[in-house]
Amino acid sequence: MNPRVTAISPSLIREVSSKKKSSSIDLGLGEPSLLPNRAHFEEAMRYATQHGVKYTPNAGDHALRAAIARHYGYPAMERAENVCVTVGSQEAMYVALKTLLDPSRDELLIVEPAFPSYRKMAALEGITARGVVMREDADFGFEAESIAAAVGPHTKAIVICSPCNPTARVLSTGEGEKLARALERRGGEPVWLIHDEIYREQIFTGDAAELARIYPHTIVTNSLSKSNALTGLRLGWILAPHDFVTQAIKVHAWLASCADTFAQRVALHVFETPGALQEHAPWYREQRVGLIDALERTGLRYIAPEGTFYACIRLSSGVPSYDAAHELIERYDVVAIPGIAFGEAMEGWLRLSWVSSPDRIATGLERIAEYCFRNSSSSAATIER
């Protein structure tokens, strides 16, 4: 078999999550707990009843492509021709990487901590990937200077997830501008920015950079998964300069033909309904208020989320996050994702999601705090890692 495939280890996140019991408080979930708005589906059903679900063009239904481009209105990306509708943002990212990077010479720079998929995709494609790690002592905040300084002679693209899974940090407009200007100053072949915007509708700061507005060589990936509780619908898109989209469509076409026509009709209804992308946003804002209260009560070090529905908590010094996650499931009945799943930079941390009910989140955090304090006293004598 293909050695690039056999070499890929299974997902640590899935492994930990699979240990969940029916009684568990699940702070591991990477998807909304809300139900999606039925109205979007009813419209798609009406369409399917009348027209069936035939192929759309490879790049997606023209009206949907136009609606997506119009909604974001990013400069030079405002037309249907700037959009390729994809099978969720996972395929969007995969197609973007495969289209843009020549494995024989190009390198991908990943701003870390990051969701493991970028590295796994690069490994599948034989693309060299390198991480540029944001500082733990700055709570993993995005720093343009260190990102730009990490660009090497073969760096073709930088992938940034902002709001960030797992750190819940958001790239500020100031840092975004600094990064764009630094890349422009380099000259030569442009370095592309791939902005994974999947948590765009869960931002709790007024200061979020939209890279496509400030840097022309930007490729945006996004989907309806997190904004509208439609993770299983697999409906995403690439938004990018036209020449790039033309090439990306070919990869998408031979890989998946087109995105699900039914899902595309759901998406069209979302984009044609004013405010629908933000229909769940008030719920997240309210959840976050309760979360911060509960986090404060734990007395633990945490990073207050600027975006996403995650929050990161520091474990006691020297405790491996993988062991902690297992002990939390087995002895405290709480599911949390070990930081190591997001690379070495997050070792010693847990990623928690806060999509459960407020009292379950509070109970889960109390249990984690109890575990941490017990562990901290018992491991006081162990050597710092």
Added chain:
Amino acid sequence: MNPRVTAISPSLIREVSSKKKSSSIDLGLGEPSLLPNRAHFEEAMRYATQHGVKYTPNAGDHALRAAIARHYGYPAMERAENVCVTVGSQEAMYVALKTLLDPSRDELLIVEPAFPSYRKMAALEGITARGVVMREDADFGFEAESIAAAVGPHTKAIVICSPCNPTARVLSTGEGEKLARALERRGGEPVWLIHDEIYREQIFTGDAAELARIYPHTIVTNSLSKSNALTGLRLGWILAPHDFVTQAIKVHAWLASCADTFAQRVALHVFETPGALQEHAPWYREQRVGLIDALERTGLRYIAPEGTFYACIRLSSGVPSYDAAHELIERYDVVAIPGIAFGEAMEGWLRLSWVSSPDRIATGLERIAEYCFRNSSSSAATIER
């Protein structure tokens, strides 16, 4: 950009189809004209209303995987663990090729004439692909001996689409057995058979080989697209030995995460409804009767379809199929796919689909016959190619 991507030429089939006018008789369509059964969607809607559309496991919903494996009951492929649910059979084939072949040493053998996607996928992956062409003077019927004889020292897999798009021929059980035995006699590393079964529910002969029943190193790809008029649903699967599926799931996971949950519920209802996979089969059988009549009336050489909803017609000697397809659209208002879209082996032929109404099919065929006879007399003096 990735030179493997930029090197890929756009789809000739899509190019020709895009010339269609609103008045055109469309014999180019590669998808059913029927509407899907609404009952399958209603069940999925009930599910989505109650549970939303959350992620399923990467490999798909366990009940669906089990139902698919059970339905086909191929030896040693009868359990959920033998199935990976995919984004249509296009992604199934892509994942199968990417998982199985090591681009640095393995070669893919494609039984031709064939749908162009296999070659395009191989090109995208940097996999060496070679065709083994079935004989035109045998109406492109599958011949085990010539397929087996084409296997080389680096051949890792043979891809066979039966029933075949474009030839509408079906691999007989006798030829299938012969192929399996010939591959077994080779010894050494097994050569895999990848059986694209997408037209499995449109078979008009009692003698169709199911390779998974007669050869253990078989990977099956299929979908609901053609059987249930669900091309746009993008719901397919890989059915294969467990060790292979385990690896394929990793590729599928990082490429698409999972297939659409809504589509998976539609599929579960199909597989749980006795006879649903054959619900459109009587319509195709009836269409075929009218088609054969109409083909006979043209006086042209044609291949009577043993499967699929295509039929192939021979153009007059020396007429390039691409030119013929264009003239047919522009002067006769009929859309037909030029054989060259399926490789050199089909040059001089047209692929017609017969999913329109019987009278439109008959009219379309009359016009093609008129074109052919005019062309034949006017080009009688041209040199045979």
